Amino acid sequence: MTDSNAYATGQCRCGQVRFEVASEPLMTMTCHCTGCQQMTASAFSLSALHPSGGFKVTSGEPVIGGLHGATRHYFCAHCMSWLFTRPEGMDEFVNIRATMMDNAQSYSPFIETYTDEKLPWATTPAVHSFSKFPAPEQFPALLSEFANRSA
Numbered sequence: 001m002t003d004s005n006a007y008a009t010g011q012c013r014c015g016q017v018r019f020e021v022a023s024e025p026l027m028t029m030t031c032h033c034t035g036c037q038q039m040t041a042s043a044f045s046l047s048a049l050h051p052s053g054g055f056k057v058t059s060g061e062p063v064i065g066g067l068h069g070a071t072r073h074y075f076c077a078h079c080m081s082w083l084f085t086r087p088e089g090m091d092e093f094v095n096i097r098a099t100m101m102d103n104a105q106s107y108s109p110f111i112e113t114y115t116d117e118k119l120p121w122a123t124t125p126a127v128h129s130f131s132k133f134p135a136p137e138q139f140p141a142l143l144s145e146f147a148n149r150s151a
Contacts, residue, residue, distance in 0.1 A: 014079035
């Protein structure tokens, strides 16, 4: 995010599911994996990682879509917009599709993942690129760098 507003709202395309987040993102990212390409019908997904405690659905009932695995992807049951993801084994975080935020223009990717699957013409302004995901030991430094850049 480019501003210091720690409260933001979002919704699906049809407006039946609305949500809010009361925290700054911990990090923003683009994922170029073929799964994200297929679920977004685009070149990549853009998301913002937030603490789960500051996120809530305020209207509507999102449903699980995607692969229905341990990582849970939530969609609007009516318009099928992909809204957010609860990553496997990381219940303390929610990964919100930044393009579903009412202030979507405020989000820019800090890291990009799965660049080994990206479409050759797809480019982003991400500061860091990874062929898959960053190694777990890299996350503290990345989170710190993102927080310092956003401050």
